[in-house]
Amino acid sequence: MSWKDFLFPVTELVFVVLIYFLLRRYTPVFTGKIKEIFSVHEERIISLRESIIKLLDISVFVLLFNILLDFPVIGEFLRNYILPILHSNIIDTEAIKLSFYSILKGFITFYILLLITRIIRKIIEIYITYRAKGEDVASTVDILVYHFALVLIFLITLSTMGITWKLLIPIAGALGIGIGFGIQDVVNNFISGFIILISKTVKRGDWITLGDNFGKVVDIGIRTSTLRTLDNIDIIIPNSQLVSNQLINWSYVDPVVRVHIPVGVSYRSDVNLVKETLLEIALDTPFVLESPSPEARFIEFGSSSLNFELLVWINVKKIPIPLAKSELNYRIWSAFKEKGIEIPFPQRDVWFKNELVIKKSE
DSSP, rough: OOOOHHHHHHHHHHHHHHHHHHHHHHHHHHHHHHHHTOOOOOHHHHHHHHHHHHHHHHHHHHHHHHHHHHHHHHHHIIIIIIIIHHHHHHHHEESSSEEEHHHHHHHHHEEEEEHHHHHHHHHHHHHHHHHHHHHHHHHHHHHHHHHHHHHHHHHHHHHHHOOOHHHHHHEEEEHHHHHHHHHHHHHHHHHHHHHHHOOSSSTOOEEETTTTEEEEEEEEEESSEEEEESSSEEEEEEEEHHHHHHHHHHHHHHHHHEEEEEEEEEESSOOOHHHHHHHHHHHHTSOOOSSSOOEEEEEEEEESSSSEEEEEEEEOOOOOOOHHHHHHHHHHHHHHHHHHHOOOOOOOOOOOOOOOOOOOOO
């Protein structure tokens, strides 16, 4: 054994360590440039930087282990005593060939591929958010990339660990039977999630009404979506309901919608004054849009009141419909009270067919 036997592994070791520290040093510079160019939030940059550093750490660990095998003394010890133990098969069949080494290799492969996927996702999300000037498209692409990558990583990891397709085919058959009997709802929600993401009938940030529930879509997952109500209650909705059930998407194409505010006034009221007052209220309300212009309609002669309807246009992205209706009702009540316009309550005239006799109790 001479110094020449150590020359190559030491050179490898120095080169790898040097590259590792250079990359770690310039990772903050690289992520800082991304932040500057794409105007990214600090949280995303920190997350991207941490993922890159973790990938560098695990990569240098794998490289250092392989470099140790090239050292004369340490390498011989590892090859003669440690590696044979790690390579000894735990399970050795035609479909599965598992060893401690293959399991360890599989876990490391899974972790590295997961980190690479995370980095790619974050870079794609940053770029698409910058190009699209919003997060809806980025969120859709991110979910699709993530789940496709998970399937691919899972298959690669199984192959690395020594599990062949001969075992996966029976498992797939068993899953097919399970889907037919027990987990068809799960698969239905899973497929519905992809339909929602591709068709974009419902997007993150949309205000929707589903059944008796009204709220904002705060998350669209691959199996379920989250609807946040005005009471800050999160409702977890299976994606199949968003696909198969009828819903109202108040901001599907255009977030500008018209709101109807019914109001009844006394028969003694001046209908022209009522119309003018309703229009004044609409024009003085900050969230009511000037174009299209608001309207005040005389709907009908009701049993106890003259029924009007105030129609205004609002942007549901800025104010939810229930809050807009509430604020307009407050303003109508105050304005009518100030101008002496009476809002009547239901009245009924009762006629007695026979003469009414009132007896005074003794």
